[in-house]
Amino acid sequence: MNSNLIWVIDHKANTIVPHTHDFYQMIFCKKSGGIITIGNTSFSVRQDYVYFAKPGIMHSVAKQKNMQTIDLNFSVSDEQTKKYLSNVPEEFQINDVVLMKMLFLFISREASESKINSNETINHALKVLLNKIIDEFNDTTAKMAYDQCNQYNIDKSYTATDNMILELKDYIEENINKDINLDELANKVHLSKTYFVKKFKILFGLSPMKYISGVRIGKAKQMIIEGKLSIQQISDLVGYNSLHHFSAAFKQSVGLSPTEYQKYFNSE
Numbered sequence: 001m002n003s004n005l006i007w008v009i010d011h012k013a014n015t016i017v018p019h020t021h022d023f024y025q026m027i028f029c030k031k032s033g034g035i036i037t038i039g040n041t042s043f044s045v046r047q048d049y050v051y052f053a054k055p056g057i058m059h060s061v062a063k064q065k066n067m068q069t070i071d072l073n074f075s076v077s078d079e080q081t082k083k084y085l086s087n088v089p090e091e092f093q094i095n096d097v098v099l100m101k102m103l104f105l106f107i108s109r110e111a112s113e114s115k116i117n118s119n120e121t122i123n124h125a126l127k128v129l130l131n132k133i134i135d136e137f138n139d140t141t142a143k144m145a146y147d148q149c150n151q152y153n154i155d156k157s158y159t160a161t162d163n164m165i166l167e168l169k170d171y172i173e174e175n176i177n178k179d180i181n182l183d184e185l186a187n188k189v190h191l192s193k194t195y196f197v198k199k200f201k202i203l204f205g206l207s208p209m210k211y212i213s214g215v216r217i218g219k220a221k222q223m224i225i226e227g228k229l230s231i232q233q234i235s236d237l238v239g240y241n242s243l244h245h246f247s248a249a250f251k252q253s254v255g256l257s258p259t260e261y262q263k264y265f266n267s268e
Contacts, residue, residue: 002202002205003074004126005107005111006074006215008072008073008111009070009071009222010030011225014061015061015063018037018058019060019253020055020058022206023205024076025072026052026053026071028048028069028070028072029069030070031066033065033067036059037058037062038057039057041090045069048093048101050091050092050093050100052091053090054085070107072108074126076205084138087137088134088137092136092137094133096132099132103129161191162199165199172211172212173215175239177239178239182196182209185208216238216249221254221261227262231246231262235247247259
């Protein structure tokens with residue numbers, strides 16, 4: 001399974017305007033309340049349930065006072081995993097609710113702490129979570145085929161080059177306020193730019209620049225929701241060299257400009 005966490009946030013839920021993105025989002029409800037709309041279906045949010053928005057599907061959140069969620073955003077590159085995730089419903093629990101809740105909390109906690117090997121630990125927990133979900137919503141024959149496909153990762157047979165590329169996730173997050181370019185990343189893993197892009201897409205499910213953009217916009221949305229910084233400060237902190245470029249990238253991803261997004265939350 002080739003899956004990678006993009007970002008995760010454990011928070012008191014906010015109203016989120018309708019939007020789409022090119023990665024997966026799972027919203028685990030710690031405290032019930034509010035409405036989550038995915039596609040054409042609206043759900044009254046229930047505690048210990050997961051709400052699943054797939055890439056390209058419009059979704060939104062209408063909060064209520066006590067609503068608390070863990071929002072987990074991740075990419076998937078291999079077609080087999082995508083196929084089985086397509087069978088997962090937009091609202092669900094798995095039979096082992098305690099394990100499901102524990103994995104969401106573990107991923108959130110590990111992502112908030114700076115530890116040696118935390119990236120490897122987080123992505124292992126993410127794979128366990130996705131395996132449990134896939135097992136729940138795919139029949140036995142499909143699961144057997146999936147297990148055979150997944151043997152590559154069970155054996156931990158990533159190449160040295162694969163591991164170097166995977167470790168770039170930490171570098172990107174630590175340097176998201178800087179101008180990160182393809183030449184720099186390819187040089188860090190001693191690959192040609194063309195081969196690097198190909199390998200990165202296999203491992204992360206997105207091109208390097210789309211992945212970086214997703215991290216930038218995800219962090220920017222979080223900072224806007226927190227309401228402590230100006231749009232200019234946020235633009236600088238997530239690595240855009242001009243407010244114009246930041247606003248254009250944000251609107252393309254979210255459907256609203258940063259200022260419109262900020263006003264929406266201020267009106268709540």
